[in-house]
Amino acid sequence: MADVDNKALFEFLVRMGDNTLILGHRVSEWCGHSPILEEDIALANTALDLLGQTKMWLDYAGKVQGEGKSADDLAFLRDGWDLRNVLLVELPNGDFGQTLMRQFLFDAYHSIILGHLLKSSDDDVRAIAQKASKEVTYHLERSADTVVGLGDGTPESHKRMQAALDYLWPYVGEMFETDDIDRAMAAAGVAPEPSGLKADYDALVGRVLADATLTIPGGNYVHKGGRNGYMHTEHLGHLLCEMQWLQRAYPGCEW
């Protein structure tokens, strides 16, 4: 275990866990609604992997926090302002293309950061990253293939994928924001500074989007405030309302 401030480590862990929690929930909303059966199964499996990863991150976060909280407590009993996911993952699913574009933009970042976490100075972080990176490699392969298939597909699918990219792109920058917590993690060798991952991300995403015949929109504006807890979008509250309903209505309910 690295010599690191537990408060900062906790923040880092909930950032990781909340990203997979919220995206996992969003993707699970497709269950039973996808355009074809194979995609339905694929989305449900992706959601399942993300929720499994959430359990690993949030269990460890609870241990580090030292207040006896389980992953379930952290997932179902925190309110919106305590969540630390990036805004990108809480955005609505939109159509199938928008869901897969969001997935791709996140998978690319996820696979890069997990690659670095394989060398973390923290044993638990390294173990979780080992497990998760195998699954995420698979997610990225599929979301990248689908983005290319739809982007370089029919005029209609191309138009929708470009619209999805235009909508989602301003949310990408938040994943690479670096603050004091990130600097503390980097100094302790727990995790890389997000800003340092941007070049690899741009190369990977640029290559796939070029194959998909899509154009990255211009402009530098970045929507942010999710991962540092400043302000989430209005969409998160609606999501939590559904996701946390059972534990809110019947506190401590088990089955």
Next chain:
Amino acid sequence: MAHPSTEQVWEWLEAVPDPEIPVLTLTDLGIIRNVDWEGDTCVVTVTPTYSGCPATSIINLDIETALRDKGLTDIELRNQLDPAWTTDWMSEKGREKLEEYGIAPPQPAGGPERCPHCGSPNVEKLSQFGSTPCKAQWRCTDCLEPFEYFKCI
């Protein structure tokens, strides 16, 4: 107190089927990483196949039930993530049983070697995912039967 040898415990675990793919046992899958005695406690170390696999908790329950049936009372299950599970740990016997069952075993090439029904090498991918996190859907272009492929990770 005298307790059964770890070899004996391994032998008992070899008889516990996987809840989703009952043709395989837990030892065929390679998810039992260690069996040891710590004092009078039998410690079984298990690694998950996929982090979100819903079978994980059933597997733990099945291990405990099987060992209790053999008379063990002091059992501890430990979850181990590192090193992460890989299909390389699946036994040769397990691979053969999978194919007989109609599921193509994992291949380092990333796809099935042949159709588990007719043996034809002419196969195509239908979907990267299948009915459980560990499988994908493929189809034989000769006998036209769809089949599941155990993903190689």
